[in-house]
Amino acid sequence: MPSHIHEILIEMFRGRPALAAELLTGPLHVTVPDFEKARLSPGDLTDIAPTEYRADAVVTLDDHDSTVLAVVIEVQLRIDQRKRRSWPAYLATLYARLDSPVVLLVVCPTQPIAEWCAAPITMGPGSVVTPRALGPDQVPIVTDLDAARRIPELAVLSALAHGARPDPTPIFEALLTALDVIDHDHANLYTDLVLTVLPAAARDCLEELMTTTSHRYQSDFARRYFNEGEASGEARGEARGEARGEARGEVKALLTILDARGVQIPDQIRADITKCTDLDQLGIWIRRAATANTIQDLDNPDRG
Incomplete structure (x- = not known):
């Protein structure tokens, strides 16, 4: 079932397709052919059979007029x-479509899930697919500010994976440096995600860095995020409060419908639903809940 963190992690690749190559060559030590540009490609992976498959994202690495590597990206929670x-x-299907080498990159929030994803998939004698899984242990600790500017999304992933360490200040300083070179909308999106995922103590540390002007480091983005003016701040707070209230109402309606239909909701999925603040996604789930017989019926039917 898609969730807030799922969609934002996919958005990283949509906003910066070259991130796929940077993660493969850096943390995962995969040799990638030389290429001129990285571009987002359609995620529909339908073959001649009736079944339709849809990847979270597909990035192609192109050199001149040919694709030298295609990367299927999956976020697995x-x-x-x-x-x-x-x-x-x-x-x-992608190999047949593009006639180029292909690789599967799976981004995971926890190490046990990453280890499960990385296990080779044996389809038969001599037919093995080995996913490349990126979990917290594979994400480097980014504290170098120049590195954060070069690959800002990696600094965001570093904060998500390692922000709960005993002294996360260098990690958060790199994060704030990275947010300064990302467009404002994505920077807001990534900041909200990090603040949502971090435990309370780490979140307090990050917010202190972002709001304490006497600290030796404060990014331009941090000042914009928290100090755009008292009036705009109040308006933003009211808007967020209204959105949170509306989302809570939609969550309650969704759970009520599922309960009324006798659909069993595992604790983890119930927690994911409760935390969801995406009104569009909640609306989709509510419409599907009206005819759902199992919790899997909430999944997008276009997804494999």
Whole structure:
């Protein structure tokens, strides 16, 4: 089931397709062919059979007029055997479509899920697909400010993966440096995600860095994020408060419908639903809940 963190992690690749190559060559030590540009490609991976598959994102690395590598990107938040059965189909269909090498990059929020995703998928004798999984252990600790400016999304991933360390200040300083070179909308999106995911103590540390002007480091983005003016701040706070209130109402309606239909809701999925603030996504789930028989019926039917 898509969630807030799922969509934002995908948005990183939509906003910066070259991130796929940077993660493969950096943390995952995969040799990538030389290329001129990285571009986002359609995620529909439908073959001639009736089944339709849709990857979270597809990035192609192009050199002149040819694709030298195609990267299927999946964000996997939990163990789901169905996904491992569909991933080889993603790669085979893309390989047939583009006639180029392909690789599967799976981004995971926890190390156990990353280890599960990274296990080779054996389809038969001599037919093995090995996903490249990026979990917290594979994400480097980014504290170098120049590195944060070069690959700002990696600094965001570093804060998500390592922000709960005993002294996260250098990590957060790199994060704030990275946010300064990202466009304002994405910087806001990533900041909200980091503040949502971090435990309370780490969140307090980051907010102190962003709001204490006497601190030796404060980014331009941090000043904009918190200090755009008292009036605009109040308006933003009221808008966020109204949005949160509306989302809570939609969550309650969704859970009520599912309960009324006798749909069993696992604790983790119930927690994901409760935390969701995306009104569009909640609306989709509510419409599907009206005819749902199982919790899987809330999934997008276009997703493999």
